[in-house]
Amino acid sequence: MCYDIALAAKLQSVLKAIPLLKTGINPDLGFEPTYHKIGMSYPQWPVIVNNDGPTLDTFTWGPIPKMLDTAEKVKKQRQLFLNARSEKVLESGTMWNAIRHQRCLIPATGFFEYRQIPGWKNKVPYYIRSSEQDVFFIAGLWAHSNSWDVDKPARIPTFTLLTRSANTVMRQIHNGGDNAGRMPMMLTNDLAQEWLHPQLTDTAIQELLRYQLPPAGLDCWPVNSVRKVKPDDATVITPVQYEGLPALVKDVQE
Template sequence: MCYDISFSSNIQLISDYLPDLVVDPQLNFDFDMAIHVMAQAYRKYPVMINDGGTYKLMPFEWGVIADYMNTPEKIKQSRQYMCNAQSEKIINDKKSFWRRIRAKRCLIPVTGIYEHREIKGWKNKVPYFIHLKDRPMFCIPGLYHYSPIPDVETGEIKGTFTLITRSANSVMKQIHNGGPNVFRMPMFLPKELEFKWLQPDLTDEGIQEVLDFEMPSEQLDYWPVFTIRSTKPRPDSKEKTAPYEWPNLPPLGIDESTEQKNLFS
């Protein structure tokens, strides 16, 4: 799945991407900290929606709070599983919560995402930074929903969102090659399908047409980076998205190594 995204720019890049975008006055987002955003930190993140014909940039928290999470205990127990939505369930699974909120569509602006690769014989997974070629920013389609209960501290009715994933293309299968949700990737779309996703009158057939798109592997650029989920600084002092040369890292498609690597023990 995709639990790590990056936005290494500023709000002007988002405003230029979508004409007539209205920025919510409550948006107070630290773009300097957005080079790595983790899903289950449940931080607010700028998300685009179509609200009655007006494109708005809203501060929503990553991780949907569904209607059945009607107590703080249920939210704590179940929200962790609501950060990604499988594309296959949005139209075709009539029991899925994602189908129920399919009209609440949003776009998540990013400059790239991170995914982790397993290598046999290595204790730690190797993170990769992935982005679309020739596009300084792109948007991942998602769904949003407002919490059924107010925040216990602020009384706020939170806007929350999930990021949509699909089966991986050939390159992403080699990167996201392990774990309980192996061989999946975020929905990457051409710009025209991103905007189509926000059309308020989109039919189920139209939704499915968007979800059926698979980004060709040759449209992706990717490289290994230093660990992103550690407070330990990079040995080369470069930023998180910069390429990192792991000693004896086998090429993609070869996932066995006779030499165990653990830089963090």
């Protein structure tokens, strides 16, 4: 699953990618470009929603569903809701189906995933980005959640990031663990604007969720682990050479 993302760009870059936003950016956002945020820290992130017109504001990554009704449950299980499988959006009875009309876009400049190499003790981290645009958009869903913060008891706007089955390149990278073979639900700019349409039918949602970014639409390279404390700068995504690392096969047919 995708728990590590980057937005190393000014928010004005998001405006250029989604013209419908026009001037819909909260001037008090205070978001600073970042080369890495981990989902399990439940960071604030710029998110685009369409409430009487597309706007960009900061939401907290990680919904808190009603089933997590104690602080202890939140602590143990909240990370399970950082991502949502796109297949669940139209599955009746799921939390994601219940909020399928609360759609949002998560802007990013890249994300990180770990590759398992047979015989190697440690997985190899990769940085992955769009090969066609500096800022791209990941489909998401949003919800107001109980904060469980005694100092801030009010409900807070939160979001989850949608994932889908991986393309052939991402299957080679995200190849281990319980959720192997997944990637973020990356959208083209045109599809991203469709995802925000307030009158989107279930049929149209299903059609959008069928989209899979082709392997040629990705650039990726190995980096140092992002799970270790380091400066939040370009060194986070600097390419690293791993001796004996098998090359990715870029022309595998689906």
